[in-house]
Amino acid sequence: MDIMVAALPAFLASAVEFVEALTIVLAVGVTRQWRSTLIGAGAAVVVLAAIVGIFGSAIVLLVPIDVLRLVVGGFLVIYGLQWLVKAILRAGGATSKHDEDAIYAARVSAMRAEPPVPARGMDWISFTVAFKGVLLEGMEVAFIVVTFGASAGQLGPAILGATLAGLLVLAVGIAVHRPLARVPENGLKFAVGLMLTTFGTFWAGEGVGVAWPWSDATLIVLLAVFAIGSLLAVRIVQARLQAASTARLAPVR
């Protein structure tokens, strides 16, 4: 159970971010040069691993757990609510859903507008775009791995969860050789947003002096409350949009 506390959110969040990173890598590799693209993506993974290793270990070793849970909990509430609100708006139809095929097409088009690939040696455009794309998408994963891992005292399982997600996305990407448009990204973001908000509220609450009534078991109650509230919010967003649409169509007297 304790292992899953850190591993599951890290796995789900990583799956979402690595799907997005895969789209960038595929677009660059297909249109320009695979070798430079893969070196760029690999370099970004090394940098991310170093960030998680250095910051994760430093935080676990140096920061007292009470301070850690307050600060990390606060960050997780902010970050979790951002993911959750975005997912609710997408599920309710207020904003467009993430479309990997459309993003891939836009990336390929942008890459074709770049100067031609050099005949020999590294293509630094491929390297830079792949490096930057994987690093930026991976930073969110690193943030979640470090915060969850450190606060739950489960840095290893969090890293394992993220690594498994990365390998899974990579394996499927190699197998299908196209963007993973069928992955239910919004559903995953919904789940991750719920988890981050739940754990963030719990840990930050402990940090400011809240006594949760059923100790750690309160996490399940909080998750259920936030899940029910979010599903209700999706309905309300849909109703508001429908009401706004009807009002616009109503004849002017």
Add this chain to the structure above:
Amino acid sequence: MNSTAGRYLRAFGAFWYDFLVGDRPELFVGSIAILAAVWVGVQVGLQPGLASLVMTVLVLGLAAASLWRATRPTRGR
């Protein structure tokens, strides 16, 4: 050298701003305000058990407020 350092610093700041504040500043400000309010409440005698209920309701309220803000009709549309 200074301009390069400044550029990296600005980019670093912009990254974290985008990461934590983004296009929903109310979630950033609101979350900090909730934590501060609950901390003050506990310090002045709010029962820690009751504080758990207050905190949960405030977090739900903040999400609702952000959703309301995102879906409100724009003037002149």
